[in-house]
Amino acid sequence: MKKAIFTLAIGNNPMYKAALETFQIYADKVGADLIVSDELHYHIDIQNPQYSASPAWPEKLYTAELLKKYDRVLYLDADILVTPSAKNIFEKYTDLETVYMFDEGQHLNRDLPISQINEELGAADSWQKINGKQSYYNFGMFLISKECKLFQFATLEGMQKICNSVKFYDQTFINYVIQNNCIPNQCVDAEFNRMEFLGQDGYKQASFIHYAGRGYRIKCPSREIRYVDDYCKLYPEKVTAEKKAAMKLDAWNLFIKNLSKKSSIPQGVLQFFCKPTIGRQWL
Template structure:
């Protein structure tokens, strides 16, 4: 076989000189047109699969591991490929009852309703993984088995035919005489699907303005009709989801989303994942502490069959069938206690009391980034939900807000996670389509309070305000930060005002430097008319800060975008 040009030197050193070349050559020889890849066992091959995938049309790479710390280390060494999906699952999975629907390490891919052209079995539970691989291989798909000479893997050979035995890998295809047992009926009744997002208020609208393109594309990809609900409803916000019940009188099934959910391109059809007779929702009580909430709900709603922590779900992503329309309708008519969590607590209790079976969606269909519980990396998600998500590091806990505008009156209030959510959504929406960028808001910077300060404006938007001042003729340091790390390459820096327009600040100058290395990246210079600063970083640099020096002109900025661009 021909040597593969992109063979990885680290893989040679760790697994043998022929490891990477054999792996790549086998895929090129036996799966030359493959575009969908699955591997059990993240590592060197994750990099190799991504390098191969980026040369193929519509690539999709799913890598599964049971060790999150190790997998995160692997992920940090990779570019943020928009087609790469990282997943970490327990080897066994939860066992709260005999009807658990939450997947395990080996069973997870089967839940997605996807097929794969190439499957690498190189992790734990290999015989189990091979059984699942047999069921999800595409026509003419191949399985690659590493360390195949181990006798404990022999049972899987009853499912496959050996195509090629290399020094490192065995190439397998499904045994033809068994394929008839693995075929699905070609007849399926046409179902009517709807995807709906609840939107009301300026903040939700700003979130929806960023996420709606992805949601509409997803709806089209699964042949569902798209709706926005609640815009003109007179119902209180916590009852807004009940408006979507009307759709279930026309449609067989409904995907109901919050406005702060970002759906990645190529996400699987969630209606294929959740059975018709069940309510699909993510059981956040499996991962977040919800015992106290459940106890309080059980008392408030006087449940005779108490809700348990492991079945408490998040209501930001719901898959509802027509037969369960009463669940949403009751939200518009019944008594709702405001704590804990208004509509979410109510829907949990109502599902339990109505005995509606719950299908536990895996984390990736409602991935809530939280540094204390799970990664903030969007590559772990199909549906990335910024529910209550704030920033891991906060420079400010209280900020100024506008009490009234004539004359201007300021008051201080707590800075909440919701105040910074739009910035996080904006960054994710850019990154998931392949833009390497960082987006910052006013909470990411330090201030010379006499020159500038973070502020919640009259529209409820977090901004940095430079108040109008009598011009002294001297430039004074006003804002500095955010002390980020950048990898080598050309970067474009631009500030944006609250209307989304590039900021022109003619009475100011900007300097970019590294506080860690005391390196000047951009020496202090006047603000250009297009508001764009570009600079080149020769090698990774840490502690990068932007310093704004200003005179008396008053301006506001909402966010700062730092984008890596082609040389």
Template structure:
């Protein structure tokens, strides 16, 4: 059975190098190819969106093309870190007609985006519920096989209809397609998409750590700095002292750049102020 791990990494975010290293190590471990998309295959017209909306989000639809050559695809966002002790997800979840994702709707109220897309595209009858909460899968990780119809039914045109009006438009659209067409689906164990809202305790014991949102900042100034710091701790044999310093410096520089945009304080001044305090701890 031909397997691939697919991710999207466009730009020079310091997380990406570490992420791809961890993905490649996992691909070697489970006998899969690593496929990295560093350019967009789809164009979507985002204009005056009500919510945050990226033109890169439809890129996950490229999974349909990959399934022409591969039997199974594991997609991972590039802000996920695969740990060296990660279990083999391909062996854990084996039904080929089922899409496997983590159901964040069991933990977070996602009634708003669900109601928005039902209004935009017509109701998906009998939306699944778990303990009275509407099912809503996180789209940052999924395992899908050639026999599953999800990416035969999900289209760029469908995303275009909702990208400017629906919250988390790509993720919500995929959830809608699953529910509308009764596609077999199953929630994976949280260790395969471990996010901060599940708590910070022992998160590094998970197989896939997802640094979405605040990303386990835990007194750390940014998720990128936290990510790089965790990577260096979990994979000490993969980075030299010089590489470790460069990765941490790149993450710090990105933090200062973003902070400057938000505060309108010059980057040089932020470096002068921050390095003797925060920077001393993380660099």
């Protein structure tokens, strides 16, 4: 059985560089090929979106192409860190007709995007509820097999219809397709998509740590800095002193660059004031 791990990593974000290293280690461990999209295969027309909407989000549809070559594909966002002791997800979840994802709807209220897409595309025939809450999967990690029909119904055209009006348009569209077409689905254990809203205690013991949103900042100025710091601590044997210093500096410089954009304060000024104070804890 041919397996692949697929991700999208465009640009020089230091978090992505570390992520790809952990993905490759995991791929070798579970006998999978690592496939990285460093350019987009799809174009979506986003104009005056009501919510944050990235033109990169449809790239996950490329999974359909990979399933022509591979029997099973694990997709991971590039802000996920696979830990050294990560369990083999391919062995844990084995039904080939089922798509496996983490149901964040059991922890966060996602009624708004669900109601929005039902209004745009017509109410799904049925929308499963668990413990009285509407199911809503996070699209940052999923495991799918050739036999699953999800990507027969999930198309770029469908995303185009709702990208300017529905919150989390790609994720919400995939959830709609699952529900409207009765695609077999199952929630994975939280350790395979461990996000900050589940709490910060013990998160490093998870198999896949997802630094979505604020990303475990915990008194840290950015999720990229937190990610790199965690990576260096979890993989000390992979990180020389020189590499550690370079990665941390790259993450710090990205934080300063983003802060400069938000505040309109020149990067040099921010470096002068922040590096001796905040920066000394992380560099």
